[in-house]
Amino acid sequence: MAAACLAAQRSKDPSTQVGAVIVNETDNKIVGTGYNGMPAGLDDQFPWKRDGEEPLKKKYIYVTHGELNAIMNKSSADVKGCTMYVTLFPCNECAKLIIQSGIRKVIYLSNKYEKSNETQAAKRMFDEAEVKTEQFKTTCSEILINFHECLQ
Ligand SMILES: O=c1ccn([C@H]2C[C@H](O)[C@@H](COP(=O)(O)O)O2)c(=O)[nH]1
Numbered sequence: 001m002a003a004a005c006l007a008a009q010r011s012k013d014p015s016t017q018v019g020a021v022i023v024n025e026t027d028n029k030i031v032g033t034g035y036n037g038m039p040a041g042l043d044d045q046f047p048w049k050r051d052g053e054e055p056l057k058k059k060y061i062y063v064t065h066g067e068l069n070a071i072m073n074k075s076s077a078d079v080k081g082c083t084m085y086v087t088l089f090p091c092n093e094c095a096k097l098i099i100q101s102g103i104r105k106v107i108y109l110s111n112k113y114e115k116s117n118e119t120q121a122a123k124r125m126f127d128e129a130e131v132k133t134e135q136f137k138t139t140c141s142e143i144l145i146n147f148h149e150c151l152q
């Protein structure tokens with residue numbers, strides 16, 4: 001989950017940064033990472049606004065979700081049987097991608113949109129498809145990365 005949080009920090013979304021990391025079934029090796037961003041090469045042309053009347057002037061119809069980017073960036077042939085660590089409970093569109101890709105478990109950090117239709121539909125699809133969902137729990141509240149200690 002720490003790696004997912006680190007990936008999330010690369011997002012330019014000013015309100016919600018979503019990081020996702022996929023690990024394989026056999027040895028928990030990372031086989032994909034992603035974060036929410038505009039489609040490749042389109043970074044500066046599209047708005048990050050979340051509010052307003054006009055859908056075309058808001059981020060939602062353009063942004064590529066962290067989960068989709070993690071699946072698209074996979075380094076293995078497929079992600080069947082894998083687990084996804086993600087900083088936000090996936091939306092309905094990401095749930096479909098996760099199910100179709102063969103990921104079997106989703107470990108999430110926040111579920112701040114729990115009451116939304118998108119999250120409820122995602123949960124329903126995960127349950128029906130027997131994709132396990134579990135909230136990440138830890139007693140460790142932070143991981144400090146000290147670049148100086150890493151210098152050899
Ligand atoms: O499954 C999901 C759901 C949402 N996201 C991204 C899409 C947006 O960039 C933000 C949500 O923005 P709000 O301002 O909190 O509405 O999260 C995602 O990557 N994956």
Ligand SMILES: [Zn+2]
Pocket residue numbers: 065067090091092093094095
């Ligand atoms: Zn999504």
